[in-house]
Amino acid sequence: MNPEKAIFFDKVTIIGVGLIGASLALALRQNSLCRIIVGCGRNEENLKRAITRSIIDDYSLDVRQACHESDLIILSTPVGAFGEITKKVRDILKKGSIVTDVGSVKGNLVYEIESMIPEGSFYIGSHPIAGSDRSGIDDAKADLFKSALCIITPTENSDTESMRKIALLWEGLGARIRFMDPYKHDEIYGAISHLPHVVAYALVNTIGDVNPEFIEYAGQGFKDTTRIALSSPQMWRDIVIYNRENLIRLIDTFVRNLEKMKKLLEDADAEGIEREFSKAQELRKKR
Numbered sequence: 007m008n009p010e011k012a013i014f015f016d017k018v019t020i021i022g023v024g025l026i027g028a029s030l031a032l033a034l035r036q037n038s039l040c041r042i043i044v045g046c047g048r049n050e051e052n053l054k055r056a057i058t059r060s061i062i063d064d065y066s067l068d069v070r071q072a073c074h075e076s077d078l079i080i081l082s083t084p085v086g087a088f089g090e091i092t093k094k095v096r097d098i099l100k101k102g103s104i105v106t107d108v109g110s111v112k113g114n115l116v117y118e119i120e121s122m123i124p125e126g127s128f129y130i131g132s133h134p135i136a137g138s139d140r141s142g143i144d145d146a147k148a149d150l151f152k153s154a155l156c157i158i159t160p161t162e163n164s165d166t167e168s169m170r171k172i173a174l175l176w177e178g179l180g181a182r183i184r185f186m187d188p189y190k191h192d193e194i195y196g197a198i199s200h201l202p203h204v205v206a207y208a209l210v211n212t213i214g215d216v217n218p219e220f221i222e223y224a225g226q227g228f229k230d231t232t233r234i235a236l237s238s239p240q241m242w243r244d245i246v247i248y249n250r251e252n253l254i255r256l257i258d259t260f261v262r263n264l265e266k267m268k269k270l271l272e273d274a275d276a277e278g279i280e281r282e283f284s285k286a287q288e289l290r291k292k293r
Contacts, residue, residue, distance in 0.1 A: 013174040015040045015077040021069060021091055022082035023047050023056050026108050026137055028146030030080060031061045033179045036148040046072035047083075056143055069094050076100060078175075081107035085115060086244035092122045092129075099127040104168045106132050106175075110195060111248040112159045112188035120161060128168035131159040131188060133195075134181060141238045152180035159188040196252035201260065203242055204253065206235040 018034060020027045023045040031043045045053050045062035046069050053065035066072040073079050073095045081088050088107060099105070105123060109115065109131070116131040123129045136154040138145065156176040160169050173183050186194075210232050213220050246253055270278040 013039065013171050013178060015175075017042050017044065017076045018078045018080065019044045019046060019073045019076040020062070020080045020082055021046045021072065022084075023053060023062065023065075023143060024082065024141050025143070025145055026134070026150075027080070027082035028056060028061045028143040029136075029148065029150035030082065030108070030179075031056070032146055032148035033151055035060075037178050039175065039178050040078070044072050044076070052143065059143065061143060061146065070098055074098060074100075077103055079103065079105045081105065081109065084238075084241045084244040085109040085111050085248055088115060089118055089122070092119050096122050096124055096127075099124060101126040103127045104171060105129045106172050108132065108134055109245075110199065111192055111245045112157075113192040113249065114188075115248055116159055116161060116188040120163060128165040130164060130169050130172040132172055132176065133157045133159070133191065134176065136181075141241070149180065151176070154181050155184060156181035157184050157186050157191055159186055159191050161188065192249050192252055196249050196256055200246055200249050200253055201256045203234050203237060204246060204257065205260065206232045207242075210235045 018031075018040045020031055020043060023031070027045070031045070034040050034043060042064065043062045045056050045065040046067070047053055047065075048067065050065075050067060053062070053067075056062045057065060069091055077100065079095070079099075081091060083091065085107075088109065092105070105119070105127065106129070107119075110133060112131050112133065116129075119131070120129045134151050134154055134156045136150050158169065158173055158176070173185075176183055210221075267279070267282060270282065
């Protein structure tokens with residue numbers, strides 16, 4: 007980390023101490039970017055374990071108490087809870103405080119949260135492209151964000167200084183920053199993240215419909231293809247609902263591609279099938 011770029015927050019509150027929230031706490035501590043870290047959530051045993059493992063310094067089950075006098079508040083719950091949390095804490099936000107998040111969906115949600123923040127406090131949306139199908143603190147690690155891409159989604163109303171601080175924060179954790187319109191974010195990540203999750207869940211359910219016992223014979227290819235179906239159903243339920251308009255269009259396109267493949271199979275068109283496979287292979291090689 008470049009010391010000239012370091013940004014320091016006295017008190018940080020992380021709401022939702024799972025894999026991402028706990029990893030954020032560890033990274034903040036390792037990089038000396040704050041003095042105290044307070045965790046908040048519904049599972050007290052999880053929060054106690056986080057203290058035992060020196061992930062957080064203190065905790066509260068009361069979100070208002072947890073956010074009292076915080077300089078930075080990070081929303082790390084399922085995105086469906088962001089609005090309710092913001093409503094609960096907006097009248098006790100410290101002047102000059104910043105609210106950010108690690109949600110995988112932005113779009114309308116960014117404007118919804120932004121509209122709730124009182125004058126003198128600020129909201130800047132962010133999305134670190136990091137994590138796994140795991141969701142607990144046992145898999146948290148301080149270097150989770152090192153070299154990871156982090157999308158920051160300001161609006162025309164965003165405070166420039168707060169945006170700079172959030173960018174410096176993620177750079178201080180080792181992330182690579184990109185600024186992006188909230189709606190463009192959802193268009194892109196709907197295609198490369200949200201749709202693949204929907205497909206993975208549907209693929210596993212398809213096997214279940216055919217014969218659940220077939221799963222016992224799955225090899226590495228099936229496991230690699232469907233690994234993301236192990237992700238938290240609650241978290242992904244909220245993401246796909248908030249990005250449903252993009253997803254509906256994407257699913258229509260995906261279905262058309264499946265119908266094309268079905269027709270090629272019906273026609274036993276080996277050349278056409280190879281052409282479709284090769285087209286996909288070439289595009290996949292680019293990443």
